[in-house]
Amino acid sequence: MKPPPFDYARAESVDEAVALLARHDGGAKLLAGGQSLVPMLNFRLVHPSILVDVNRIPGLAAIEAGTGGLRIGALARHRRLEVSAAIAERFPVLRSAVRHVAHLAIRNRGTLGGSLAHADPAAELPMMTLLLDATMEVSGPAGPRRIAAREFFRSALTTALGDAEMLVRVELPFLPAGTGWGFEEVARRAGDFALAAAAATLTPGADGNVAEARLAVMGAHDTPLRITAAEALLAGGPPDGEAVRAAARAARDAVEPYDDLHASADLRRHLVEVLARRALDAAARRAREEAARGAPEGAA
Ligand SMILES: Cc1cc2nc3c(=O)[nH]c(=O)nc-3n(C[C@H](O)[C@H](O)[C@H](O)COP(=O)(O)OP(=O)(O)OC[C@H]3O[C@@H](n4cnc5c(N)ncnc54)[C@H](O)[C@@H]3O)c2cc1C
Known part of the structure; x- marks a missing residue:
């Protein structure tokens, strides 16, 4: 497939890029890595009148x-x-x-x-x-x-x-010292977009119980989601056993997936629950390891 015709401009500064976007009143698109925009152009899913290349703006990759x-x-x-x-x-x-x-x-x-x-x-x-x-x-x-x-x-x-x-x-x-983390994903093949993924952090308090829990999931909803119900279930208690299982179920209940070529909605819901549980278990394990090491500063 070939893209529709478009003009091209290279912005030398953020101000210039913004001015070009404003001048074209919704008709301009920024070009960064091009790894999503160029396929969308080639499939003619977008029709910008001009691409504004931001790759040469100094300091923007720091x-x-x-x-x-x-x-x-x-x-x-x-x-x-x-x-x-x-x-x-x-x-x-x-x-x-x-x-x-x-x-x-x-x-x-x-x-x-x-x-x-x-x-x-x-x-x-x-x-x-x-x-x-x-x-x-x-x-x-x-x-x-x-x-x-x-x-x-x-x-x-x-x-x-x-x-x-x-x-x-x-x-x-920065996350508090001693925070444990977990990231879990399932994709059909290495490098494919995920069917679902979950990421978690657990920050222990002085008593070893969870001072702060964070859980986020993606691939099973129209946006990534923070699972605040799961975080509330975990806060104040030990990061294991029934609390983790209940938090993972809360993640499954929070998502609204869809059926598509790659997976059914039921499979995605199931994956969210399993991946959330694994991410939380990994976070709890790393938090315990940090505690055993004496939680050096910035350990998360
Ligand atoms: C085969 C393939 C597999 C991929 N698999 C994955 C994957 O598993 N996981 C994943 O996350 N991604 C995946 N991607 C997408 C890839 O990560 C892209 O790099 C990313 O989505 C877009 O980044 P980009 O810099 O290429 O943006 P571009 O393609 O240049 O731009 C994407 C959109 O963002 C806008 N934009 C770019 N920069 C800015 C900015 N600074 N401010 C405002 N708007 C901006 C553009 O105008 C455009 O609308 C895959 C891509 C391909 C081709």
């Missing part, structure tokens, strides 16, 4: 550690997230997730910002920003604004971004 968290530029490639020492140290759960994104060739091009803006319901990185309580830094004609990940994903392939807004950076607040 990963910077501050006192409270990591700031990751929208143009950071998936591969960069995979090999970043800062991410390995502070967010191993994110590194585990990004290894499941497509194949290496795609991870070499695809970007964090592109994945979040595209908002595929079966994409790993949107779920991870939800799990990690990320804040999106956005730039638009009215200036910068910040959007919590919980407000960002509206429905399949739809976000809170306006037509002339660009996602510039993502902030991930």
Whole structure:
């Protein structure tokens, strides 16, 4: 398939990219890694009048550690997230997730910002920003604004971004020391989009019970979901046994999957429950290991 005709512009700055988006009034699309946009063009699912290439904007791929968290530029490639020492140290759960994104060739091009803006319901990185309580830094004609990940994903392939807004950076607040994590996914073949996935963190309190639980799932709903009912079930108790099973059932009950060529809705619901349980079990195990090691700072 061939794409419809379009103009091309290379933006040298975020302001220039935003100005081009605004000038074309919904007819322009940003081009980042092109790993989702180009197939959509080729299938003629989108018809932009102009592509605004943001690949040469300086500084947009940086990963910077501050006192409270990591700031990751929208143009950071998936591969960069995979090999970043800062991410390995502070967010191993994110590194585990990004290894499941497509194949290496795609991870070499695809970007964090592109994945979040595209908002595929079966994409790993949107779920991870939800799990990690990320804040999106956005730039638009009215200036910068910040959007919590919980407000960002509206429905399949739809976000809170306006037509002339660009996602510039993502902030991930550090997790408390001693936090355990788990990431579990099922796909038909390595590199395929997931049928379903779950990610969890468990932060123990001084008494060993759960001070904070987080659980997110994807692939079985039109957006990634935080399972707040499961988190409430786990808080204050020991992270094992019936509490984990009940939390996993809460995840299954929260999703509204659909039947498609790849899996029935029932299978996806079942996968969500199993993967949520495994992710929570892994998080509990890692939290115990951290406690046994004396929970060095930034262990999550
Ligand atoms: C064969 C194949 C398998 C794949 N498997 C997976 C998978 O398993 N998991 C997964 O998560 N993804 C998968 N992908 C998608 C891949 O991860 C893409 O890299 C990602 O979805 C889009 O990132 P991109 O940088 O390529 O964005 P692009 O394709 O360049 O853009 C995607 C959309 O986001 C918009 N956009 C881009 N950057 C910004 C920005 N900074 N601000 C606002 N809007 C922006 C574009 O205008 C476009 O609408 C797969 C892709 C292919 C081709």
